[in-house]
Amino acid sequence: MRVLVRRGWRPRLGRGAAEWRPDSRWQAVAGLGARAGWEDGLDARVRDKPPWRVLFFGTDHFAREALRTLHAARENEEEKLIEKLEVVTVPSPSPRGLPVKQYALQAQLPVYEWPAVGPGQYDVGVVASFGRLLSEALILKFPYGILNVHPSCLPRWRGPAPIIHTVLHGDLVTGVTIMQIRPKRFDVGPILKQETIPVPPQSTAKDLEAVLSILGARMLISVLKNLPECLNSGRQQPAEGVTYAPKISAGTSCIKWEEQTSEQILRLHRAVGNIIPLQTLWMENTVKLLDLVEVNHSVLADSKLFKQAAVPGTVVYHKQSQTLLVYCKDGWIGVRSVMLKKTLTATDFYNGYLHPWYQQNSLVHPSQCRFQTLRLPTKKQKKIVAMQQCN
Numbered sequence: 600m601r602v603l604v605r606r607g608w609r610p611r612l613g614r615g616a617a618e619w620r621p622d623s624r625w626q627a628v629a630g631l632g633a634r635a636g637w638e639d640g641l642d643a644r645v646r647d648k649p650p651w652r653v654l655f656f657g658t659d660h661f662a663r664e665a666l667r668t669l670h671a672a673r674e675n676e677e678e679k680l681i682e683k684l685e686v687v688t689v690p691s692p693s694p695r696g697l698p699v700k701q702y703a704l705q706a707q708l709p710v711y712e713w714p715a716v717g718p719g720q721y722d723v724g725v726v727a728s729f730g731r732l733l734s735e736a737l738i739l740k741f742p743y744g745i746l747n748v749h750p751s752c753l754p755r756w757r758g759p760a761p762i763i764h765t766v767l768h769g770d771l772v773t774g775v776t777i778m779q780i781r782p783k784r785f786d787v788g789p790i791l792k793q794e795t796i797p798v799p800p801q802s803t804a805k806d807l808e809a810v811l812s813i814l815g816a817r818m819l820i821s822v823l824k825n826l827p828e829c830l831n832s833g834r835q836q837p838a839e840g841v842t843y844a845p846k847i848s849a850g851t852s853c854i855k856w857e858e859q860t861s862e863q864i865l866r867l868h869r870a871v872g873n874i875i876p877l878q879t880l881w882m883e884n885t886v887k888l889l890d891l892v893e894v895n896h897s898v899l900a901d902s903k904l905f906k907q908a909a910v911p912g913t914v915v916y917h918k919q920s921q922t923l924l925v926y927c928k929d930g931w932i933g934v935r936s937v938m939l940k941k942t943l944t945a946t947d948f949y950n951g952y953l954h955p956w957y958q959q960n961s962l963v964h965p966s967q968c969r970f971q972t973l974r975l976p977t978k979k980q981k982k983i984v985a986m987q988q989c990n
Contacts, residue, residue: 645742646722647827650682654721654741655699656713658689661762662727663698664812665748665819669725670706672820680823685709687716689731723826725819726780730759735782743826745780747788748819750811751844752776752795754836757786758844762811766804767870769862773798773807775815777822779833789833792818803869847871852878853973854888856911860929865891876938879912879970882956886970887938894924894931912969916949923948925970 655666666686673681686703688696690712695701703710711717713731724745726733738745751761752774758764765773774795781788794814798807822829852875854864868877868891876887898917909926917924923934923945936944943951956968 649823649826650679651722651743651823651826652683652720653681653823654685654687654716654719654724656687656724656726656729656731656733656745657699658697658730659728660698661750661808661812661815662729662748663702665725665727665816666699666702668816668820670702670708672823680820683719683721685711685717685719685721687711687713687729689713689729723823724780727815732785733780733782738780738782743830746791746819746822747776747778747780747786748815749776749778749786750808750815752793753778753786753790754838754841756842756844759785759846761844762804762808763847763870764842764844765798766802766807767866769866770798772796773811775811775818777815777818777829778836779830787836789835791829791833792822794818801869803873804871805873847875849875850975852876853975854879854927854970855972856925856927856970857972859927861893861927861932864927864932865893878973880973881914881939881952881970882968884939885973888934889938889942890935892922892933892935894922894933895920898922898924898933899931910966910969912971913966914953914968914970916945916953921946 653669655662655669657663657666669681669684672678673684686699686708688700688703688710691697691700696704700710709717709719716737721741723743724733724738724741725748726745727748733745749761750773751757751765752772753776756764762773772795774793776790777792778786778790779788796810796814799810802810851867852871854867854877856879859867864877868888871877872889872891876889877891879886879888898920901917901919909931911927913926915924916922917933920933921935921944923937924931925934934945936942937948939948939952953968960967
């Protein structure tokens with residue numbers, strides 16, 4: 600069965616539903632019939648059920664799982680959900696390319712590098728961690744629009760780094776939203792499907808990304824199986840509860856010992872530590888803190904460690920646990936390894952740096968040997984595309 604293409608779908612507001620209908624204004628924006636190779640114009644015919652022709656836009660490991668699942672669906676001849684699958688990714692300084700490109704080449708899928716999107720005919724686009732605004736004209740080239748797999752419960756954490764901000768702010772619940780892309784703004788389109796999960800205790804952003812990528816891929820397949828129905832039953836995002844997840848910068852990794860609590864520092868480590876290690880200043884040298892841990896109560900009960908009042912940044916070595924203890928706004932955190940010219944265990948750092956300093960400065964208060972906040976020059980604090988670049 601074939602139906603006439605519906606150009607320029609728009610939501611009908613009211614009762615939270617989204618019903619799609621032609622809009623002559625959107626047809627004009629799309630430049631119907633102006634580009635060879637695409638199905639343009641009201642007389643073009645599109646499918647009203649699978650198998651779909653899909654163009655996938657993505658970059659990172661979160662997106663790679665969605666692409667892998669789409670590819671598996673295309674290979675499943677019995678289900679007949681995906682007929683054609685092609686890929687758009689962004690340039691990368693790495694010769695191997697980003698994870699999505701690596702998978703696409705391995706699977707022998709056609710790959711285009713943004714802003715090229717290929718000359719093919721498609722029914723629907725899928726975006727996951729792409730990090731580029733898509734034009735209205737491009738969106739309207741797809742009869743069923745473009746879907747976005749976004750790893751948060753929208754409207755919470757709109758923007759490119761939702762998983763990082765989920766961990767950074769200590770959210771107890773997160774999830775995935777399948778929404779429809781709208782031009783000019785990120786993450787504002789109608790919600791087609793949304794599922795929530797509890798955030799596992801002590802999860803890093805990398806851990807959570809793995810969990811949400813699997814959930815998002817499964818949800819995407821569910822939507823594609825019932826695409827016209829999902830589009831017609833979509834709901835607008837609520838105006839309340841909107842938060843934003845901007846990209847992080849190198850300055851985010853600089854610990855502010857006087858301002859941040861132990862919980863905030865540990866969350867920061869779990870959120871960004873695998874992308875940019877937390878940093879501090881010691882004796883005018885930049886020190887990267889590689890392995891941070893919560894301090895055990897038995898360690899804090901050791902009276903030999905704390906003969907004098909500590910100030911933020913004070914660093915002492917606990918021999919029994921082989922851990923550096925650093926004082927922050929409200930207590931202590933533990934550091935098991937650092938990088939100062941090379942990677943050092945806490946014991947190595949104590950033997951090579953702390954202990955010699957104490958021997959040479961026996962009459963100086965230990966607070967003079969403390970970690971201090973590293974202030975990066977503004978020009979060095981360029982934004983880092985941190986795991987998530989979602990639209």
